[in-house]
Amino acid sequence: MNVAIDGPAGAGKSTIAKIVAAKLGSIYVDTGAMYRAMALYLIRQGLTPSDEDKFSETCKGAKISLRHEDGVQAVFIEDENVNAYIRTPEVSNMASVSSKNADVREKLVSMQQELAKTTPVVMDGRDIGTKVLPDAEVKVYLTASVECRAKRRYDEMMAKGEACDLKKVEEEIADRDYRDMHRENSPLMQAEDAVLIDSTELTIEQVADEILKLCN
Numbered sequence: 001m002n003v004a005i006d007g008p009a010g011a012g013k014s015t016i017a018k019i020v021a022a023k024l025g026s027i028y029v030d031t032g033a034m035y036r037a038m039a040l041y042l043i044r045q046g047l048t049p050s051d052e053d054k055f056s057e058t059c060k061g062a063k064i065s066l067r068h069e070d071g072v073q074a075v076f077i078e079d080e081n082v083n084a085y086i087r088t089p090e091v092s093n094m095a096s097v098s099s100k101n102a103d104v105r106e107k108l109v110s111m112q113q114e115l116a117k118t119t120p121v122v123m124d125g126r127d128i129g130t131k132v133l134p135d136a137e138v139k140v141y142l143t144a145s146v147e148c149r150a151k152r153r154y155d156e157m158m159a160k161g162e163a164c165d166l167k168k169v170e171e172e173i174a175d176r177d178y179r180d181m182h183r184e185n186s187p188l189m190q191a192e193d194a195v196l197i198d199s200t201e202l203t204i205e206q207v208a209d210e211i212l213k214l215c216n
């Protein structure tokens, strides 16, 4: 069985997808990490977000792969595990621009489809139910209000001792939603046959239980 979980940034997709994958004995695939690794590769090739005309050619040389050990996903560029480098603001910013490119998407989508052919997956992203795995047995569109997602992100950063401004986090999340939902290639949207779960008033366990019920 394949499970597709899509939704906007900060809705809790990865936390919940990991729990669901562990309960089902499936592999968790974080497709956002693949877009981030591609962004890191493009940066290392000397490109910036304003070099959009060079993304198609340059992405061809990227050798990105995923490996799983004890349920933990590592993303590799060639033989280097780049997990530690893909969550910086610079990479987030580049990924949000380079993920719009049709050639970048084609390359990563076919890798994601190959993975799901060989093993049961719980895959999260923006276009899994609509594009990557249109035949997934369970599809979920997981969302939460902008205020709630911003508050969660704010609490996470404060817990790490990183000072930030709640209003600014809210604005960044709203901007990212707009970009993800209005791009030309595979915009974020709920698949017709996806179940909508709004996690604003729910705990992580409640959301995971609801998805496991759908799987059962």
Ligand code: DC
Pocket (backbone or CB within 6 Å): 009, 031, 032, 033, 035, 036, 095, 096, 097, 099, 100, 124, 125, 126, 127, 128, 180
């Ligand atoms: O989920 P995330 O923040 O790690 O995703 C990083 C970027 O990649 C973000 O800008 C959205 C994009 N993305 C995408 O376009 N399609 C996916 N399936 C997953 C992520």
